[in-house]
Amino acid sequence: PIDYTKIDKDALASQANTFYNYYEQITDKAYKKRYIQPLLNMYSVLTNMDPEEPFYCTRLGILYDDLGLHDADAKSNFYKATNLRLKYPYASYAFGNFYYTRGKYRRALEQYKIAAGVQSPYDYDRFMKMGAIYEKFGDYRNAVPNYKAAYKEKSGLALYNKILLLEDLNSKNVLYH
Secondary structure: OOOHHHOOHHHHHHHHHHHHHHHHHOOOHHHHHHHHHHHHHHHHHHHHHOOOOHHHHHHHHHHHHHHOOOHHHHHHHHHHHHHHOOOOHHHHHHHHHHHHHOOOHHHHHHHHHHOOOOOHHHHHHHHHHHHHHHHHOOOHHHHHHHHHHHHHHOOOHHHHHHHHHHHHHHHHOOOOO
C-alpha cells in the first residue's frame, strides 16, 4: 500500500501536467508511447489522492485511449469524470474525441455539445469536428455556424472556402430544408 500523505500532491500534479503538455506536442507515435506509462502512473496516483477531481480522470481516459487497446479503461475514466462534475467541458470534449475516432458521430456530437466553453486550444478542434459531423449527416445549416466559430478561432483559406461552399449549397436547397 502507498502512503499518500508522504507525496506532495501539488508537485506531482505540476510534474504530470508539464509532462502531459510535452506529450501533446509529440507527433511521432512510437516516441509518444514512451511517455504514456509514466503519465498513467502519475495520474493514477493523483486520482487516488484526490478521487473527486475529474481532471485527473479525464487525463487517464485520454491516455488509455491513446494506448489503443484499452477502450474499457478509457470509457470508465471518462464516465467517472463526467459523473463527478456534470457538464465538465474538458471531460466531455475528450469523451467526444473518443467517440469521434471510432465513428460514433451521434455520441460524439452529444459530448461536443456538452463541452461548450472548453478552453482555447480545444475549442477550435471541437467546432471543426462538430462541423464535420453535421456535414457528414448532410445538415449544412448546422455545419456552417460551427465552421464559422472555428474560423473565428483560427482563420484559413481552406476553411473560408468550405464555409462559402456550404452556404451556397444551403441557399440552393432552401426548399429541402
